[in-house]
Amino acid sequence: MPVRPSPQTASPGAAPATARPTVASYNEWDPLEEVxxxxxxGAARVAFEPALAAYYPLGDPERNFGGAPFPQEDIDRAERQLDAFALRLEKEGVTVRRPEPVMHHEGYTTPDFAAANGHAQTCPRxxxxxxxxxxxxxxxxxxxRFFEYRAYRRLVKEYFAAGAQWVAAPRPQLAEETYVPGYTTEDTYYDFADHPALTEFEPLFDAASFTRCGRDIFCQPDVVTNRFGIDWLRRYLGPEFNVHIVQFSDRYPQHIDTTLVPLRPGLALTNPERPFxxxxxxxxxxxxxxxxxxxxxxxTGPPSTRDVSNWISTNxxxxxxxxAVVEAAEEPLTDLFRSLGIDVIECEFDAVFRFGGSFHCCTLDIRRQGELQSYFG
Structure with a gap:
């Protein structure tokens, strides 16, 4: 069904009300209307590639692993939890949309690289x-993950037809020049800032490397985001927004949503294991x-666990x-939120973790109430 702006009513003789945009989201906390x-x-495990080198030191035999389908029972259990989560959001009055599954089990080749298979469409964020x-x-x-955007194209075209702006950043080549040769996270290179995983050959970033606080947007250069990519986004958005680079002590940073998590104006979670x-x-x-x-x-297990961060609780x-929506087993986080005056909706989600993340990663805000504001002096 096509996506259309919600109709607005007006009293007789009044000027026509302005329809609320179909796509409108400026921060991480305003009341959620559509997601x-x-x-x-359709998910599969990706094969080893240069962008994963941060997690596999030089000489690690697992650097040779190839791609493979996920066991069907793992997919089914994760999908049941995703469906239950979507249903709970609908019960809270949120409109929920889902991507079209794309089968990621086949390999593909471009003029610059070959991939044994794709990954998933579990994490629109x-x-x-x-x-x-x-x-x-x-x-x-x-x-x-080069072709992962395809799962969302039907939805994006509907949103565009309803008035949203739609742009694709420069499609990267992902050639050998994109990656630092022989990148490793051995102790010699503990300081990520001095030894980034990506070159500045082309602009690169994942959307989850950014967190939005109205006019101020915070990001960190990480194993999937370089400064060229940050500069591209800053220039595209223009002077209406302030894009801030934030750096944390993190051996292999990837995405900011388990490191700096805004909860509402004036309150944010930070990661004590990754200080500023x-x-x-x-x-x-x-x-x-x-x-x-x-x-x-x-x-989760210790910080070395590769499938998921031991800070997945904050996602x-x-x-x-x-x-806030919090994973059902995370009682310490639930207690913390309640001490901060935040109610908690508990959902089981542990089967989804191995597919890329938790509630923040596995959603994309399409519309929240509220307007563009500045929350910083």
Whole structure:
């Protein structure tokens, strides 16, 4: 069914009301009205490639692994949890859309690289960036995710037909020049800032490397996002937005949504295992923000676990400034939120983790109430 703006009513004789944009989202906390929830159907494990080198030191025999389908029972269990999550959002009054499953089991070749197979369409937050009424297809650094945008094209075309802006960042080549040769995360190169995984050959970024606070957008250069990509987005958005680079002490950073998690104006979770390396903490606190240490997940193993971060607990979705969706087993985080005056909706989601993330990763805000504002002095 085509997506159309919600009709507006007006009293007799009044000027026509302006229809609310179909796509409108400026931050991570305003009341959620419409969202895309991903799917695990069609998912596969990507083969080793240069963009994954951060997680496999030189000499690690697992650098030779090839791609493979996920076991069907894992897909089915994850999909049941995704379906239950989508149903719960609908019960909360949120319109939920789902992508079209794309089978990622086949390999593909471009003029610049070959991939044994693709990955999934479980995490729309990685692939698309919504800022206001703009939907941006991002230039992802992983070869196995090159065609992932295809799962969302039907939805994006509907949103465009209903008035949204739609742009694709420059499609990357992902050639050998894109990656730092022989990249490793051995102790010699512990400081990521001094030894990035990507060159500046072309603009690259995942959407989940950015978090939105109205006119101020925060991002970190990481294993899938380079400064060329940040510069491209900054120039595209123009002076209406301030794109800030934030750096944390993190051996292999990827995405910001388990490191800096805005909850509402003036309140954000931070990761005590990944402290700020720059003065951005002062930028927040001097603007009246409270930064609260998150708690690690009870679902996962030690920090070396490759399938999922041990901070997956913080990958939450804010339905509004007073309500968060939290994984059902994460009682320490639930207790923390309630101490902050935030209600919690608990959903089981552990089967979804291995497909790329939790509630924030597996959703994409399409429309939230509220307008563009500045939350910093």
């Amino acid at each position: 895309i929830v991903g799917t695990a159907r 990685d692939v698309l960036l919504v800022i206001g009424d703009r939907i941006i297809e991002v230039p992802m650094a992983q070869r196995g 390396k720059d003065d951005m903490a002062d930028f927040f606190t001097e603007s009246g923000w409270r930064l609260v240490d998150a708690v690690p997940s009870v679902r 939450i979705l804010m339905l509004n400034p007073e309500t």
